Amino acid sequence: MGPRRKNPVSRRDFLKNAAAGAAVLAAAPAATAKPATLERDTPAIPASPDVEHRPPPAVEILTAERTGSDFMVDVIKSLDIEYVCANPGSSFRGLHESIINYGGNRRPEFITCCHEESSVAMAHGYAKIEGKPLLVMAHGTVGLQHAGMAVYNAYCDRVPIVIIGGNIIDATKRISAVEWAHSVQDAAAPLRDYVKWDDLPISLPHFAESTVRAYKIAMTPPMMPVLLIVDGELQENPTPNDAALQIPKLSSTGPPQGDSGSVAEAARLLVAAENPVLIAGRAARTPAGMIYLMELAEALQIPVIDQMDRMNFPTRHPLNQTERAGELIAGADVILGLEVNDFWGAVHSFRDQMERTSRLVARPDAKSITISAASLFFKSNYQNFQRYPEVDVDIAADAEATLPSLTEAVKRQLNASRKSALADRRVRLAAAHDKALQRARDAAAYAWDACPISTARLAAELWAQIKEEDWSLVSNVALMSRWPVRLWAFENYYHFIGGAGGYGIGYGAPAAAGAALANRKHGRISVNIQCDGDLMYGPGVLWTAAHHRIPLLTIMHNNRGYHQELMQVQIMANRHSRGIDRATIGTTISDPPINYAKLAQSMGVYGDGPISDPKDLGPAIARAIQVVKRGEPALVDVLTQPR
Amino acid sequence: MSSLNRVNESNMKASFLVILAVVTILAPFATANAQTPSGAQNGKKVFEKLGCSRCHGSAGEGMPQTGNGPPKIAATHLSLREFVGSVRDPKGQMPPFGAKQVSDAELSDVYAFLQSIASQPKLELPSSANSDNGKRFYTSFGCYECHGLEGQGSAQTGGARLGPPQIPFSGFAAYARQPTGQMPPYTSKAISDAQLADIYAFLRSLPRASPAKEIPLLNQ
16 A cells, blocks of 8 residues: 555535635645645735735635545555556546656556557457456546447457546536536446446545455456446545545455366266367466366377467477367367357357358267356357357366366376377377378468468468567467468467457457567567558557557558458358459458558558568568567568468 | 458368368279169259269269379269268268268268269360469459469368369369358359359469478478
């Protein structure tokens, strides 16, 4: 808890009492006796004797040494939050000023963002690396509405973020028409469907309790964003000296573990299975999660399909069989899903033709086991909970926390002959892994010298430049045929951060910047393969990266279009047999072409390109890496094939 | 804006591999049970539904001339029992087709269909097919969106590698008209037979890639 300072009167109470007389005057702190604006109240001419006998006029106190927002900073500091991301807004001006002055702009340090969606997405990317929240501040109405999509991404992606929205609750205190337009009766309402918890503290003790509680809730699996609406007056009023301002102790909530009976049954099925398969979604919440998952996989010699929502499993591990997902699921007798967002989708195919149809691709007699904390938390409106999966053993628990007990249960059930059989299975899987890697390399050789540059070539050229560095891929790979995870050796938890969660465009660039901000103190080279359409949602984050000296290597995947959507229009045009040559209308961003190198340069970021000849790509990346090693962001614009 | 991807990657890949694999299974056989015409008719439907034609061609002619391409499966010398066994438990790249996907009775009908089409004419690539025109159509009709500008395919879209084609023209054309997977249908109203032939000629003109082992960047 930070130091308390004397300031016995709140602004609101003082103004009320001032009308009644001079008693309050005696209570005014000496340090505030001479604000410049008081001169306006000083009589310009000598007072008459009659006036001199009147009580002295009330002196309006216009300054305060310590306000509610100072105490709020004490609370925030108690949570060891490193940064606060925000685009400035008047409804949290008190907190803003207290953070940079009273708090010394350290832990948290203010990160200037150009859009609230960037603020939240930066916090999203940061949490993927650091495993804990940043603070985001946003204006109660316009700011939170700007932030909405990014909050939804974080909600779907099970990422903790603490958000404070400013508001002016007392209608009689709203300064102007603008402040009326920016005030709201229930500021959390637009986001309530996709935050885990929200509150409206009406006092400083309430703020302290709710902030610590919010942090605790956000960090308990399933992790999600939380939202506090903080009144502007509560921030700006002086802190009364008799206020019982204490900061509650933060204690972490243990993640929910699977019950012993279900875990034993899951182990029994897995040990007995001849062709089991493990599907990992958001299985590893922390670096320890990767280790636990490897221990289970090696105890069972089970093939692992990594959906890469997190960095779950090393890509070059012999049990990593992600490239064989289809055939393994089709032939499996037991399927284990760990924090799989869409288990139904993992065992079914869906056909998008005139009649939308689906079919089970797994064996009908296959047993299925799921472990997911998502089963513990549901909301109704937004449908990210996916289609109902029919599961034999459904364990509502955090997978990472449950893995050690599951592994122990498996080991207890393994006898010597079973271990021998599993060792044979590992040999077969290792051979299949090697073949799959070779198939990926053979496939990458196609269009090797193509212009625009193939996404496989881009991935290979980039890997050649970073593989000897301490690197971290801070972008998703889904929109480039997953080439990095097919060709690179991902080994450490921070080597990958997964995707957006809610598939909302505009996440990529700011999430990469946030992850790079987290990686900075570790000296890692953060690499962002950046889709052009995504960057155009909020290019201002380039300025944020330059301003805060965030070392981030951005390689543009500049395919000049929204190709997923272009294909959707193609599907409709084909279905109607109208020809598809006009499907580019509304789906491409090629006329005029955008020069991302110049865009970067305009914001103080090193920019190179556009690179269209694959022979030029490696040297361009090498030049940019030198800039990043100096602690600055760099961008290379690469003209690429659609996927 | 949200990005909606209805393409199930693994299923697309699986279905493509299926096509490649169906080929490997079917070798010479001894003709067995006589099949009824109605069985052959149903077999044709099943053959198309399963996507067998994508690799083996609509007349089961395969691409035996390419060495490791899909084999000819029409007029097979396998017995019906051997044929079913090879579909259930293939030895090559083809993924297995379980009883959930296709019943023994349906496979019997497919067998009958394959035996019945032995003498039917197959759709040949016309000599007039023009690869330059095909390159233009390949782009303007948006084939590159899923299959890449050089037909290299994509694990993301599920678009198979087409350059150079691994299936005969008849299978290529049949699939474009009546796709059994996620690909949107290209009717004759949207694209003519001649244009399809031009596209195929373009794809056929594309070189095979250098072996990955000869590319240092692909051996890191």
